[in-house]
Amino acid sequence: MKRPKIISFICILGYITVLISFPQVFSPSIKKLGIFMPAIYGILAAANFIACVGLWYFKQWGVQLYILSFFSKTLFVVLTQQYTYSFYFGEFISFIFIVILLRFYPKMSQNL
Amino acid sequence: MLFILLKESVLFAWQSLTSNKLRSFLSLLGITIGIFAIILVFTIVDSLENNIRGSIQTLGNNVVYIQKWPWTFGPDYPWWKYMNRPTPQYYELDDLQRKCKSTEAFAYRMGARKTIKYKSNSIQNAVVAGISHDFYKIKNFDLTAGRYFTQSETDAGYRVALIGANIAQGLFLNEDPIGKEIKIAGQKASVIGVLKKEGESLLGNSFDYQVITPFNFARIMMDTRSENADPIIYAKARPNVTNAEMMDELTGALRSIRKLKPAAEPDFALNETSLLSKGFDQLFDIIGTAGWIIGGFSILVGGFGIANIMFVSVRERTNLIGIQKSLGAKNLFILVQFLSESVMLSCVGGFFGLLLTYIITMLGKGAVDMEITLTGTNVVLGFTISILIGIISGFIPAYSASQLDPVEAIRSN
Numbered sequence: 001m002k003r004p005k006i007i008s009f010i011c012i013l014g015y016i017t018v019l020i021s022f023p024q025v026f027s028p029s030i031k032k033l034g035i036f037m038p039a040i041y042g043i044l045a046a047a048n049f050i051a052c053v054g055l056w057y058f059k060q061w062g063v064q065l066y067i068l069s070f071f072s073k074t075l076f077v078v079l080t081q082q083y084t085y086s087f088y089f090g091e092f093i094s095f096i097f098i099v100i101l102l103r104f105y106p107k108m109s110q111n112l
Numbered sequence: 113m114l115f116i117l118l119k120e121s122v123l124f125a126w127q128s129l130t131s132n133k134l135r136s137f138l139s140l141l142g143i144t145i146g147i148f149a150i151i152l153v154f155t156i157v158d159s160l161e162n163n164i165r166g167s168i169q170t171l172g173n174n175v176v177y178i179q180k181w182p183w184t185f186g187p188d189y190p191w192w193k194y195m196n197r198p199t200p201q202y203y204e205l206d207d208l209q210r211k212c213k214s215t216e217a218f219a220y221r222m223g224a225r226k227t228i229k230y231k232s233n234s235i236q237n238a239v240v241a242g243i244s245h246d247f248y249k250i251k252n253f254d255l256t257a258g259r260y261f262t263q264s265e266t267d268a269g270y271r272v273a274l275i276g277a278n279i280a281q282g283l284f285l286n287e288d289p290i291g292k293e294i295k296i297a298g299q300k301a302s303v304i305g306v307l308k309k310e311g312e313s314l315l316g317n318s319f320d321y322q323v324i325t326p327f328n329f330a331r332i333m334m335d336t337r338s339e340n341a342d343p344i345i346y347a348k349a350r351p352n353v354t355n356a357e358m359m360d361e362l363t364g365a366l367r368s369i370r371k372l373k374p375a376a377e378p379d380f381a382l383n384e385t386s387l388l389s390k391g392f393d394q395l396f397d398i399i400g401t402a403g404w405i406i407g408g409f410s411i412l413v414g415g416f417g418i419a420n421i422m423f424v425s426v427r428e429r430t431n432l433i434g435i436q437k438s439l440g441a442k443n444l445f446i447l448v449q450f451l452s453e454s455v456m457l458s459c460v461g462g463f464f465g466l467l468l469t470y471i472i473t474m475l476g477k478g479a480v481d482m483e484i485t486l487t488g489t490n491v492v493l494g495f496t497i498s499i500l501i502g503i504i505s506g507f508i509p510a511y512s513a514s515q516l517d518p519v520e521a522i523r524s525n
Contacts, residue, residue: 024408035233039492
């Protein structure tokens with residue numbers, strides 16, 4: 001099945017987000033949180049990127065990884081108590097995207 | 113099974129990297145420069161921070177500095193209010209000692225730059241400090257030779273001096289300085305002690321280039337009312353007394369000593385080391401953020417370089433991928449094979465970036481008298497960034513390679 005336009009939009013938005021958020025891995029604010037925090041934040045950014053690649057190829061594992069990275073990021077923010085307006089906005093948008101992705105989930109390819 | 117898959121993938125990746133040496137070198141150069149830029153900035157910021165925090169620590173957490181100027185930073189600094197304030201005076205020390213019960217010790221210090229001579233050797237612009245007797249209770253300093261002043265020496269203003277390690281080295285070379293007579297701005301003084309070497313301090317409070325004399329001797333050589341002498345009264349809190357409690361008492365005592373009316377603004381500043389720490393925190397945040405922006409975007413550009421070279425690599429080996437898949441290689445194998453090539457490329461780049469940083473820090477140690485250390489945390493951070501950038505930049509080419517149709521792939525040139 002051809003990839004729906006809304007999924008292409010989610011993927012492009014995801015790529016842009018990763019592009020902007022990846023340099024934040026080295027930001028002093030993340031480094032201050034702890035020694036391993038830049039690495040954890042980087043893994044989350046990489047997982048989000050890979051999930052977007054999976055969605056671009058219309059694969060089910062893309063949705064699974066997207067949901068996993070969403071919850072992991074939420075947990076990271078809750079544990080480090082780094083609540084910002086952009087975090088709440090991001091959570092809201094991601095939640096809407098997850099609902100959309102789950103609607104298309106049965107039509108997606110199960111293969112790697 | 114996973115281990116065999118990884119081993120095979122790494123071997124394939126290694127072959128590919130070594131067969132195109134120039135291309136591999138050029139593509140890892142971006143990552144090398146990116147990692148070098150970001151880790152070097154972090155290393156320098158960390159080292160500066162350690163040095164300054166160490167220097168602040170030596171100032172004492174439970175010591176309050178009574179001065180004319182407050183240690184505040186920022187654009188809203190009403191200097192015109194402070195410039196007419198009087199400087200702290202030596203006679204205020206006795207009154208303060210009498211009025212304050214929350215302090216363990218008070219000390220007075222003033223200083224000026226003077227020329228120190230011993231025979232034909234001389235040191236210009238050495239800091240000569242005139243101190244009150246209890247100064248040793250405020251500042252911790254060790255002596256490598258000799259002794260501290262006696263109470264009668266400080267009270268009577270004996271012509272005696274303690275000299276810093278660099279002053280001793282500069283004036284006496286291999287001679288023993290104890291008991292020798294030096295000239296401080298033309299005034300004779302006998303050396304009774306040598307201070308232990310402290311090393312360079314970015315705050316400029318190292319004793320290495322200082323000559324310490326009793327205040328009553330130093331006042332002959334400098335103007336005690338001059339602001340240039342930077343007069344300070346130190347107050348150290350008793351155990352279990354907070355700085356805030358002591359500062360409340362000091363404020364009351366100073367207002368009464370200076371006969372300030374109840375509505376009048378205080379004409380003195382009570383400075384704490386926490387004020388300095390806050391000021392430097394802001395500074396380090398700015399430097400760190402600048403480093404993050406420069407390094408972050410260098411790495412991003414390096415990542416694009418790796419992604420580009422990986423696309424070329426996939427295109428070159430398309431028919432090889434087809435053969436591998438037709439012989440039974442799974443999608444995951446192809447994916448891991450290209451992904452490990454990208455991660456390896458990025459890690460090698462990161463390694464050279466870290467090596468370059470290490471070399472620069474070694475050279476820096478010789479150039480500046482300050483401890484610059486590439487810490488384990490920054491090494492781990494460098495490698496983590498390299499692995500992540502390798503994964504992110506190599507995933508799309510690797511995944512597109514894994515999705516190739518074997519028949520179409522074999523047919524391609």
